[in-house]
Amino acid sequence: MRERPIRSFVLRQGRFTPAQQRAFDQHWARYGLEITGRPRDMDAVFGRQAPRVLEIGFGNGEQLLHSAQAEPAHDFIGVEVHRPGVGRLMNALAAADIGNVRLYNHDAVEVLTHEIAADSLAEVRIYFPDPWHKKRHHKRRLIQPDFLELLATRVARGGRLHLATDWAEYAEHMQQVLGEAPAWRASAAHADPATRPPWRVQTHFERRGLRLGHGTWDFVHERI
DSSP: OOOOOOOSOOOOOOOOOHHHHHHHHHHHHHHEEOOOSSOOOHHHHHTSOOOEEEEEOOTTSHHHHHHHHHOTTSEEEEEOOOHHHHHHHHHHHHHTTOOSEEEEOSOHHHHHHHTSOTTOEEEEEEESOOOOOSGGGGGGOSOOHHHHHHHHHHEEEEEEEEEEESOHHHHHHHHHHHHTOTTEEEOGGGOOTTSOOTTSOOOHHHHHHHHTTOOOEEEEEEEO
């Protein structure tokens, strides 16, 4: 039997509000990227050369909005399959007239495989991916050896991978697969998983988890 490839999501669409629909109608031409099936010239997309950061699964975009404002010298590529979150973020980006963000409303594995050129990223950020906490679903987790190998082909040497989770068992899984990944090594500057790096804000999602008694773990690794 042919194994199904890992996908970065399971589609659970929330309510799509009129404001979010207007965001696609009014702002997709500025912020949205359609799948082309070939590596995209991001210098042409952004109109400049700059370090590029890919955030996978940005949810409602709270972190990505902060990053774009706090790190204006970087360009940000966000990938999210849930249209309500994409619409909400586009409205926020347009309200702040932010120009250093582009968005895919698509599966991240396909975006990485077909749209992102080799060695073109300075960093990949994946915050609070679905932990698939039931044992029979662990194979669906995004953070797997094959996925880390794919990321390594897209991140330039010396670039960074930052994972965060509030699920203890998934944190153990992340630590194990990262430790076994030959293309990645733990960052000496951010060696303590219990310490949140300064560029990651504490989002609404995270605060809710902390109120429920969850811990939070951040893993920062560098491309060898």
